[in-house]
Amino acid sequence: MAKLLYISANPKGPTKSKGMQIGDAFLQSFLEARPDTEIRKIDLFDFDMARMDADLISARGKLAGYGKSFDDLTEQEKTKILKMHQLADEFIEYDYYVFVSPLWNLSSPAVLKTFLDNLFVTGKTFVHTANGPKGLLAGKIAIHIQTRGGLYTGMPMEDFESGDRYLKIALRFLGIEVLDSVIAEGLDAFPQKVPEIVAEAKVKAIAAAKEMAQESVEV
Template sequence: MAKLLYISANPKGPEKSKGMQIGEAFLQSFSEEQPDIEIKRIDLFQLDMVRMDAELISARGKLAGYGMSFEDLTDQEKSKIIKMHALAEEFIKYDYFVFVTPLWNLSSPAVLKTFLDNLFVTGKTFVHTANGPKGLLEGKTAIHIQTRGGLYTGMPMAELESGDRYLKIALRFMGIRVLDSVIAEGLDAFPKKAPEIVEETKARAIIAAKEMARKPVVI
């Protein structure tokens, strides 16, 4: 049975978040194509994650760069590296990933960066080779649903958008196939048109979900 991880990063919750409403339309459409899909939802604003602080950076350096063992870590370092690896191992169990985020100040909410930081684990999601890093999560597929207050696509502001761009880079680094993002923009620039924009984006999300569900994954 295939598994899908739905990752949202919006403190408003599904009732007020336009992006999450679009995300629900995506999930319903995906489920219609794959009725047996196992879906898990996680809210990054509620998820207990370790952050890249001095202890976690030290632990990673000792294990990777300096070739030390787990027993050489301090108790605090052990606790944080265990938590980090557990999150990465949980992520690896899934076949499909749906990220739903708003664009805040040209990027994504900081909790998304923290989440991605926890996934960069050597030997689990990527390895170093003579030709550079190689992602280990090939055969998995991801898509990003993003809401934007302003207009970016085809506009001068496009080059300043770094939320969708960075997420795609991070996922591809880990070997994940990333599909074209589903974007709703102009929600703040044209507030009276927001309902129309959301409905139009839901329609595109439904199509994208069907296409994603029909793409084979390696299980």
């Protein structure tokens, strides 16, 4: 059975978030094509995860760069690195990933960056080789559904958008295939057109879900 992890990063919740409404359309379409898929939803604004503080950075350095063992870590370092590794292990179990987030101040909400930080675990999700880092999550597929208040695609502001761009870079670094993002933009610039913008994005999301469902993954 295939497994899909749905990661949302919007404190508004599913009833007020335009992105999550589009995400629901995606999930419904995906399940119509792959009804046997196991789905788990994560709300990053209500999700316990390790954060990159002094303890976690120290623990990562000791284990990955300085040849130390787990027993050499402090109790705080042990607790935080175990939480990071647990999240990474759980993430690896899935075949499909759907990320839903808004564009805030040119990037994604900080909780999404924190979540991604937990996935960069040497030996689990990537390894260092003579030719540079190599992702270990090949055979998995992801997509990003993003809402934007302004207009960026094909506009002067396009180069300033770093939320969707960074997410794609991070996932591809880990070896994951990333499909074209579903973008709903202009929601603040054209409030009178919000229903139309959301409806158009749902159509794109439904099509993207069918495309993802047809992609083969290593189950």
